[in-house]
Amino acid sequence: MTTIDTDHILLQARLDEGASATWTAACAAAAAARPGARLRRMAWSPTSGDAYAYLALARPEPLEAGDLAPVRDALARALPADAAPRVSRLTQAFDVAGASQDAPPAWHYVVEMDPEAGWRDELLRWYDTEHMPGLAAVPGSIRATRLLNHDHGPLSLACYDLIAPDVLGSPPWLAVRHTAWSDIVRPHFTNVRRTMFRTLG
Template structure:
């Protein structure tokens, strides 16, 4: 799997890598984190689909509670959500982290452990979590 982050007006040549198709993700939400401005050597990505009947709840949860909550955790430099309207998976949440310990911190786990989180997560499908370390 390869991720390429580029400004929305960047052109991706279809012939750059034969057999590869490019998916331009639509940014749904981007927030500076509590540790904005710090070097963030870790990039954590959560990819998921959601059952159609729970899509509105998922988007409300991410917009109102989950993304702002995780952005407010010390160690989070930036939090963002993306949509691939025609792709698989459809939803991506990306977090730039100043410290690996952020993921297991009490504040991070508290945001992940809300009642709304418990209601939404069972509707996730094809979820994959990947942690990248920038060189």
């Protein structure tokens, strides 16, 4: 099996509205199964029912997928049978505080995608040198983080903690999205998922 240098673990499930306490407890159980890990963010989407959480490891570790079995089992035991829990190894590629870094993160917006063949280097360079620094600087943006998902893709997760969903429609945000470089690279996103989550902790 492939060993990956891992600094975060992604927890995922599908939950009905009103299950926030269940998700919070399940995430705590999963974190307890990985000594030294801490919960960085828990979130649930009222639109899709997707629940995400991120475990930050105490330090990067070379992990195989099977090394996450205790975390996956702890998560599954704490959730309903139909919650479809998954765990994935993540590597953090980018992280910066935003213009509104002192505000409470009420919303968590995630863009997941796989680069089209031959476009990975260009897309990741665009993300880390123009796009994410630009969006982090928008008022209402609290933090911008990009992670690589090595198990249950898409590969790239661009994550934004926001004060409100309408930050996405603000003129400064739209200006960053519509640069010349953005127009070149965005058509080469594949398997795109955009999800707005309500943060739970």
